[in-house]
Amino acid sequence: xxxxxxxxxxxxxxxxxxxxxxxxxxxxxxxxxxxxxxxxxxxxxxxxxxxxxxxxxxxxxxxxxxxxxxxxxxxxxxxxxxxxxxxxxxxxxxxxxxxxxxxxxxxxxxxxxxxxxxxxxxxxxxxxxxxxxxxxxxxxxxxxxxxxxxxxxxxxxxxxxxxxxxxxxxxxxxxxxxxxxxxxxxxxxxxxxxxxxxxxxxxxxxxxxxxxxxxxxxxxxxxxxxxxxxxxxxxxxxxxxxxxxxxxxxxxxxxxxxxxxxxxxxxxxxxxxxxxxxxxxxxxxxxxxxxxxxxxxxxxxxxxxxxxxxxxxxxxxxxxxxxx
Amino acid sequence: xxxxxxxxxxxxxxxxxxxxxxxxxxxxxxxxxxxxxxxxxxxxxxxxxxxxxxxxxxxxxxxxxxxxxxxxxxxxxxxxxxxxxxxxxxxxxxxxxxxxxxxxxxxxxxxxxxxxxxxxxxxxxxxxxxxxxxxxxxxxxxxxxxxxxxxxxxxxxxxxxxxxxxxxxxxxxxxxxxxxxxxxxxxxxxxxxxxxxxxxxxxxxxxxxxxxxxxxxxxxxxxxxxxxxxxxxxxxxxxxxxxxxxxxxxxxxxxxxxxxxxxxxxxxxxxxxxxxxxxxxxxxxxxxxxxxxxxxx
Numbered sequence: 079x080x081x082x083x084x085x086x087x088x089x090x091x092x093x094x095x096x097x098x099x100x101x102x103x104x105x106x107x108x109x110x111x112x113x114x115x116x117x118x119x120x121x122x123x124x125x126x127x128x129x130x131x132x133x134x135x136x137x138x139x140x141x142x143x144x145x146x147x148x149x150x151x152x153x154x155x156x157x158x159x160x161x162x163x164x165x166x167x168x169x170x171x172x173x174x175x176x177x178x179x180x181x182x183x184x185x186x187x188x189x190x191x192x193x194x195x196x197x198x199x200x201x202x203x204x205x206x207x208x209x210x211x212x213x214x215x216x217x218x219x220x221x222x223x224x225x226x227x228x229x230x231x232x233x234x235x236x237x238x239x240x241x242x243x244x245x246x247x248x249x250x251x252x253x254x255x256x257x258x259x260x261x262x263x264x265x266x267x268x269x270x271x272x273x274x275x276x277x278x279x280x281x282x283x284x285x286x287x288x289x290x291x292x293x294x295x296x297x298x299x300x301x302x303x304x305x306x307x308x309x310x311x312x313x314x315x316x317x318x319x320x321x322x323x324x325x326x327x328x329x330x331x332x333x334x335x336x337x338x339x340x341x342x343x344x345x346x347x348x349x350x351x352x353x354x355x356x357x358x359x360x361x362x363x364x365x366x367x368x369x370x371x372x373x374x375x376x377x378x379x380x381x382x383x384x385x386x387x388x389x390x391x392x393x394x395x396x397x398x399x400x401x402x
Numbered sequence: 403x404x405x406x407x408x409x410x411x412x413x414x415x416x417x418x419x420x421x422x423x424x425x426x427x428x429x430x431x432x433x434x435x436x437x438x439x440x441x442x443x444x445x446x447x448x449x450x451x452x453x454x455x456x457x458x459x460x461x462x463x464x465x466x467x468x469x470x471x472x473x474x475x476x477x478x479x480x481x482x483x484x485x486x487x488x489x490x491x492x493x494x495x496x497x498x499x500x501x502x503x504x505x506x507x508x509x510x511x512x513x514x515x516x517x518x519x520x521x522x523x524x525x526x527x528x529x530x531x532x533x534x535x536x537x538x539x540x541x542x543x544x545x546x547x548x549x550x551x552x553x554x555x556x557x558x559x560x561x562x563x564x565x566x567x568x569x570x571x572x573x574x575x576x577x578x579x580x581x582x583x584x585x586x587x588x589x590x591x592x593x594x595x596x597x598x599x600x601x602x603x604x605x606x607x608x609x610x611x612x613x614x615x616x617x618x619x620x621x622x623x624x625x626x627x628x629x630x631x632x633x634x635x636x637x638x639x640x641x642x643x644x645x646x647x648x649x650x651x652x653x654x655x656x657x658x659x660x661x662x663x664x665x666x667x668x669x670x671x672x673x674x675x676x677x678x679x680x681x682x683x684x685x686x687x688x689x690x691x692x693x694x695x696x697x698x699x
Contacts, residue, residue, distance in 0.1 A: 142502050188681040195439040195497040196681055200674075202441075206629055207674035214667060262593045318625075322510065329503065362516070366510025373504045374490055 096337070103242055116234055120306060122347030123241035124299050129327035129343035130248040131295035136325065137334035138261055140268025143289075145185065145201030146296050146324040149209045151177040153297025153314035154304035155218055158226045163307060167228075167240075172302045178297025179290045190285040193271060197285075205321050212312040223311030226304060237306040244302055250293050252336055253370045255291075262341055264288055268334075296324070319362065323350070329372055331379025341380045406540040415651070415658040417547040421612050422650035424554035425627060426634040427561060427607030427643065433580035434641040435598040438488070439497050441505040443606050443631060444624025447514030450610025451478060451619045452520060455527055465527050469553055469611040473604045480603025483508070516621035526618035550612045557608060561601075562643070574598055578641050579636075624671075630692045633677045637684070652676070 106119070135141050153174035160170035187202050189197040218224045255261040263284045266274035269350060271281050304310045314320075327346045332338025353361040376382050432440045453475065454468035463471070469512060487508065491500045514671065534545040565571035573594045576584035585591060613619070613627065633653055638645025660672050 137500075140499055142499055188678050192681065195433075195502070196636070198497070198502055199439065199636070200677060200681070203629045203632065203677050205676040206625065207671040210667060210669075210671055214665075309487070325503075333499070358513070360518070362510050363514035366507045366514065369503055369507030369510065370487065373500045373507065374487065377500060 081313055087119040100246070113121055113234055116238055116345070118351060119198075119304075120234075120238050120241050121351075123238075123245040124303050124346055125323070125327060125343040125347045126245040126325045126340050127241070127248040127299040127345075128296045129331070129339040130245075130252045131292040131299070132324050133328040133333065133335075133339040134252060134255060134264075134292045134295075135285070137328055137339065138256065138264040138268065139287055139288045140264075140334075141190075141287055141289070142198045142325070143201040144198065144321050144325060145203075145205040146292075147316050147318070147321035148181060148185075148201075148205050149293040149296040149322070150300040150303075150320055151208070151310075151312070152179075152181050153178045153300030154310045155212070155224065155300075156297070156314040157301030158224055158304045161226055161228055170305070171240075171298045174297045174301035175294035176297075179295040180301070181297075182289045182293030183286065186286045186289045190282050190289070205316070205318070209312055209316040209318075212316055219311075221312060222336055223309060223314075226308045226310075228305070228308070234290055237302070240302050240305075241299075248299075249336070249340060251291065251295070252339075255288075260284065260287070265334075280396070286294065322362065322365060326369060328379075329369065330379050332379035333377070335378070335381045338379050345380070406563055409541050411658050412655075413541065413543065414547065415464065417543075417551040418574055418658065419647070419651040419654035420551035420558075421556035421609065421616070422630060422634055422654055423647050424557055424605060424612060425609035426631040426638070426646050426650060427558060429631050430635050430638070430641060430643065431574065431598050431605070432602035433635065435574055435581075436488075436595050437494060437497055438501045438505065440602060440606075441502060441621040441628070442483075442508040442512060443602075444628035445509040445516075446476065446480075446603050446606035447610035447624040447627055448516060448619065448621060449512060450607035451614035452516065452525075453607060454611035454614050455525055455619075458527055458529075465529060465611065465615050466549060466553060469608050469615075472607040472611045473557075473632070475502055476607030477600040479607070480600035481596050482601035483603065488599060489596070508659065513621050513624075520621060520622055524618040524620050527614050529615075532615075546615050550615055551653075555610070556628040557605070558647075561605070565643070570594070570597060626669075629673050629677075633673050633680065636677060637680050643654035 103119070103123075128146060132143065132146055135143060156177040157167075157170040157174040160173050161167060165173070185197075185200055189200045207385045212218065213221045220259070255264070263274065263279040266277065266279055267284060275281055300315060304315070323346065327342040328339035329342065330345055331340065331342025352365065357364075372379060378385065424440055428446075429440050429443050432438055450472050453472055454465050457463040457468040457471065458465050487504060488501075491504055492498060494501075531545050533547060536543040536545055536548060565575060573584065573589040576587065576589050577591065577598075581591070590636060610624070613623075634646055634649040637649030637652055638647075653673065656676055657669060657672055660669070664672070
């Protein structure tokens with residue numbers, strides 16, 4: 079009983095915290111922030127979107143994908159081509175989402191029918207294969223990259239709010255799914271696929287749908303990023319590092335939770351900024367070490383630490399109250 | 403294309419299949435016994451390549467002897483990794499999220515340690531053997547490929563012997579077939595798993611050394627071979643040693659002959675396409691064909 083109160087207490091705190099953060103994020107850029115700070119916030123919001131998206135499949139559904147860079151990159155390239163073709167940005171993002179969804183089906187249709195490691199294996203393969211194809215794809219300049227020419231003045235805040243709206247959408251979708259029957263079905267599949275299908279869940283369809291929704295969000299995030307960066311290349315948006323980052327963030331934060339991926343993305347966004355600048359080679363080594371340590375010691379990430387820490391904090395506070 | 407060219411391609415595909423099989427067999431053992439997909443396999447392949455390279459460059463040890471030395475070294479390394487990391491994650495009858503993430507993290511660690519030690523430039527092992535060829539009529543055999551094929555076949559034969567004639571081998575096969583029944587008849591799961599992990603890593607290291615005799619390598623080396631190894635074990639049905647041989651041959655033939663129609667830098671896409679085809683057409687692997695027929699009979 080006491081544990082329940084603590085959890086609902088921590089949930090209340092988290093949702094209040096969420097509202098405060100949201101208000102701050104909406105108003106923040108109206109203050110006198112440097113373009114560099116806004117850029118960092120923008121990038122972090124893009125990360126939040128993809129991290130939350132990955133968690134829909136990997137966290138709720140328990141299907142690990144190493145290949146989300148494919149959706150991110152395809153989204154980036156689709157939006158880039160569409161914007162250069164004179165299509166309005168919002169419509170371009172929708173196109174990016176659609177292309178990423180189609181790609182998700184190509185991976186999901188052959189692999190989700192089978193149980194076992196097939197999906198995870200195929201995602202490693204598809205990300206390698208797509209990067210090679212895009213490096214040799216002449217329409218988008220191959221390995222040398224592709225530039226986006228957008229008419230009009232560059233206004234950083236437009237991009238910032240696009241990323242903020244997208245991140246909000248991702249979190250809303252995540253909360254909605256987690257509370258719906260579909261989300262329960264996904265968790266059931268993660269815990270025991272046989273039992274889930276005995277209870278009338280169609281694991282194939284549920285996994286495919288979750289994967290498609292996640293791909294659409296990730297593709298849109300790629301598009302939003304591409305429009306901001308105005309220049310993309312296969313070794314950037316399709317990079318192995320991007321795939322690693324997308325899976326690392328929800329794991330740092332707490333895989334399978336709603337707020338964990340958000341926290342993980344924020345931590346990653348800020349830490350990565352420092353690490354890549356100071357240790358260009360070492361950062362992947364640190365991420366690998368982090369992954370191993372989290373899996374061995376705190377599989378629930380930051381959220382897990384918080385859950386363990388909250389009752390402890392409460393106990394300390396109570397002890398103080400008795401003393402004083 | 404005349405008959406001799408065709409024969410050359412077929413032969414080089416067969417020779418390639420040998421090393422592909424050696425490279426995949428370690429993954430199958432680990433998957434079979436522990437139901438863990440060893441994503442760090444790529445890292446150990448790469449380390450094996452550098453191990454043989456360093457022995458050759460520093461001490462002038464022949465790469466072939468280096469490969470032989472790689473077996474005990476990587477066996478111990480594998481057992482240590484199992485004892486330190488792998489045994490701490492929960493076991494299951496199918497690959498779990500923690501196991502995939504743990505070994506993926508280990509791969510990142512190995513790969514980037516190698517970057518720190520050796521930098522990112524490509525290395526290669528050049529011996530008098532590297533460029534010599536052996537003629538048989540109009541058919542040419544590259545010497546390195548012959549040697550590598552010989553070594554791969556010898557190591558696979560050795561493994562086959564161990565698996566069928568020793569108690570450890572029987573324990574491994576028992577756990578692969580039915581781990582519950584294996585426990586009932588007294589197989590020590592933890593110890594068998596540790597030794598199997600060691601054997602799996604030993605094969606990864608040695609195969610890495612063999613590959614390094616044919617190709618140049620960098621710390622990124624293992625990635626593309628990891629995908630190939632996956633394709634092979636999926637074609638082989640994940641847990642069958644005969645399946646691996648056939649899977650390796652299929653992949654080697656498709657890759658070799660695709661050179662006739664596709665540019666070389668599309669090769670990774672070939673492995674992946676084959677994986678998708680295998681998953682759709684032959685989800686049980688080629689070994690599944692026999693068992694299905696047996697069930698029908």
